[in-house]
Amino acid sequence: MSAPLLEVSGLTMRFGGLVAVDTLDLTADRGRITAVIGPNGAGKTTVFNCLTGFYRPTAGRLLLRHPGKGEVELQALPGYAVARYGVVRTFQNIRLFPRMTVLENLLVAQHTELMRKSAFSIAGLLGLKGWRDAQATALDRARFWIERLDLTRVADEEAGNLSYGVQRRVEIARAMNTNPLLLCLDEPAAGLNPRETAALGELLQGIRAEFGIGILLIEHDMSLVMGISDRIHVVDHGKKIAEGTPAEIRADERVIKAYLGEPDEAEVPPEVAQDMPELEGPRA
Amino acid sequence: MARTLPDRLKDAALAAFVALLLAVPFIGLTTINTDVGLRVATRWDWVLWAVAIVFAGRILFGFAADAVSTRRRRTEARGPLVSEAAGRTLGKAFAAAAIAFAVTLPFLPFSDRYVLDLGMTVLIYILLATGLNVTVGLAGLLDLGFVAFYAIGAYTFALLAKFFGFGFWIALPMAGLVAALFGVLLSLPILRLRGDYLAIVTLGFGEITRIVILNWQSLTGGPNGVGGIPRPTLFGLSFDRRPQEGQQSFHEVTGIAFSSEHRMMFLYFIVLLLVLVCAWAVWKLRRLPIGRAWEALREDEIACRSLGINPVLVKVSAYATGGLMGGLAGCFFAARQGFVSPESFTFIESAIILAIVVLGGMGSQIGVVVAAAFIVLLPEFAREFADYRMLLFGAAMILVMVWRPGGLISSREPTLTLAGGKQPAESVVRGVGS
Incomplete structure (x- = not known):
């Protein structure tokens, strides 16, 4: 197997005294769905925020192997530039542009490319042919995703007026309009009913197969995670406690403990017990 | 209840x-x-x-x-009184009618110096509000010191004319550029600010600009202002009765009898042209990536970042574009008055321009036109009520905001639509029809 698309090594994120993510290793590949799961507060979203340029990690390396631009260290880029290298995310609490239509949302996603094609608005103001062509191409791409995600009826509606499930789809369509290599989804099934969740699973598998992009998924809905993931990383208290295929994870004792708690006789899991002296030390 | x-x-x-x-x-x-x-x-x-x-x-x-x-x-x-589609058609008709009226105004029988003067004031405010609308209405960045750009534009022309003898037409783009440059300067320290803090800093910017002008006696003449600003010429033709040495005047060349109203008409058409060009530019920019990025920034800055948009550039460009138009308005103001002093650029001007934008409906260009006319003309029409006219004016503003809290035109026009796009796909037609 060739080198993975994204290689996270030793990622650590500290907020003052709180270690949210502790020397985490993670890989994501093209054409595969990688899931990150863990109990609430385990540090999953922090990993995402580091990866997509919202936090600058305290330590660690986020290596992206871009087919066109070579190896890029994401942690060294300015936050907004990460998306330009093909790592794009959605948000746990949907962040659309509510007063803009669905179509406009998708065009904003193509901003970087369109801005260049409009020669920073000069060609656009003059209405030159090169710009008109670029706009037509952008519109075609937006139209493709609108149809693909079944948004045709609402394409000209303001995004803020749509129902929750539809807004989720718009957010995924918007992310796909940036032409990503790696799509990072932060709890995409939150707030969806079981039927919508199943449809989302099919959609993600379809996108992965059709466009060969990698998908990195944070999710609490185990039916979705177990159903579509190729590889699962389990995080608890900022550390990775397990990694493997869905079948392996399902059987893993440490994972079960992290989610369901401890039986009475063993008070703390070994991983946590290891940390105890450090955590308790200063307080005592 | x-x-x-x-x-x-x-x-x-x-x-x-x-x-x-x-x-x-x-x-x-x-x-x-x-x-x-x-x-x-x-x-x-x-x-x-x-x-x-x-x-x-x-x-x-x-x-x-x-x-x-x-x-x-x-x-x-x-439901709403008019459907959105009907509203858009209505808007287009209104824009066409307003332009036609503005162009023919100087030739209408009732038009005299007073009407033209009033028309110019309305147009200057439309120009200013069009600029502020980019910053506040589209990009959602509050600016309580917009009058600074107006002052900078006016003083740029006044000083260029005083020290270097520049004419209006050369000074006009320079005034715009200098004001845009100050827009960039203003935007840099406030990139991370929002809400109340942004309001305070921009307010301070407006006041600092005025106070600097007031106190920099050697350059700006302080409270005495700068006078003797040259009148604009039409391709070198002056509108004076006795043009300066080496200059020809409009009435000599065209053979039309001299009338001081010609100069008023000429000034009126200059500002009308400026307004039309700027309104067109904003209309066009809104439909370009930069304009959509402005609106996206207003809606959600974090989402913008996640899509690879650099918020710094978007903010800077919004302030610069707004400042540019403020500067153009200032340059024209100086040319029209022939004299500038710091008294013309007090906070109340910023407040009036902002009131026009808010009253018109944030981001709406037609709203700006209607609101500018309303705000400038109402106190004029209420002149008969003498001391009570500002009271009437305030009451009218309150009533409008009660009646239409989102401004006169609060619905947002999409920059493009799939259904009305250039190449509607089959499925689109189906989607709309079903």
Whole structure:
């Protein structure tokens, strides 16, 4: 197997005294769905925020192997530039542009490319042919995703007026309009009913197969995670406690403990017990 | 909603009490001119009347407000008065009619110096508000010091003319560029600010600019201002009766009898041209990636970042574009007056421009035109009411905001639509039809 698309090594994120993510290793590949799961507060979203340029990690390396631009260290880029290298995310609490239509949302996603094609608005103001062509191409791409995600009826509606499930789809369509290599989804099934969740699973598998992009998924809905993931990383208290295929994870004792708690006789899991002296030390 | 009678009486009594407090000094005491000087007289009967009127008025107002809100709830249930599509057609028709009216205004029979002068004032405010609309309405970045750009544009022309003898047409783009540059400078320290803090810093920027102009005596002449600013020329033709040496005048070349109104008409057409060009540019920019990025920034900055948009560039460009138009307006203002002084650029100007943008409906270009006309013309029409005209003006503004909280035109026009796109796909047609 060739080198993975994204290689996270030793990622650590500290907020003052709180270690949210502790020397985490993670890989994501093209054409595969990688899931990150863990109990609430385990540090999953922090990993995402580091990866997509919202936090600058305290330590660690986020290596992206871009087919066109070579190896890029994401942690060294300015936050907004990460998306330009093909790592794009959605948000746990949907962040659309509510007063803009669905179509406009998708065009904003193509901003970087369109801005260049409009020669920073000069060609656009003059209405030159090169710009008109670029706009037509952008519109075609937006139209493709609108149809693909079944948004045709609402394409000209303001995004803020749509129902929750539809807004989720718009957010995924918007992310796909940036032409990503790696799509990072932060709890995409939150707030969806079981039927919508199943449809989302099919959609993600379809996108992965059709466009060969990698998908990195944070999710609490185990039916979705177990159903579509190729590889699962389990995080608890900022550390990775397990990694493997869905079948392996399902059987893993440490994972079960992290989610369901401890039986009475063993008070703390070994991983946590290891940390105890450090955590308790200063307080005592 | 319907309140009980004792409630209403209590409410009215409170209002009457406030009226009493105000009426004692304002109405109850008055000064009378006598031979030996001023003497204070009392008018307690007037105070009593005022309090009684407020008491009765408050009760009536309560009933009226209830009636209005009940009716509004009924209308809302029925949906908006005009559909969005119809609204857009209406908007286009209005824009065409407004442009046609503006172009023909100087030739209409009732137009005289006064009308043209008023027209120019309205157009200057439209130009200013069009610029501020980019910053506030589209990009959602509050600016309480917009008058600074107006002042910078005006002083750029005034000083270029004073020290280097520049004419209007060369100074115009330079005034715009200098103001845009100051827009960039202003935007840099406030990139991370929002809300109240942004308001304070921009307010400070406006005041600092004015105070610097006021105190930099050697350059700006301080409170004495800069005079002798040259009039604009039409391809070198002046509009004076006796042009300066080496210059030809309009009436000599065209053979039309001299009239001082020609110069007014010429100035009017210059500002009309500026407004049309700027309005067109904003209309066009809104449909370009930069314009959509402005609006996206207003909607959600974090989402913008996640899509690879650099928020710094978007903010800087929004302030620069707004500043540019403010500078153009300032340059024209200097040319029209022939004289600039810091007094013209006080905070109240910023407030009026912002009021035009908010009253028109944030981001709406037609709204800006209607609101500018409203704000400039209303005090003029209310001149007959002398001292009470600003009171009327304030009351009218309150009424408009009660009637239309989102501004006169609060619906947002999409920059492009799939259904109305250039190449509608089959599925689109189906989607709309079903």
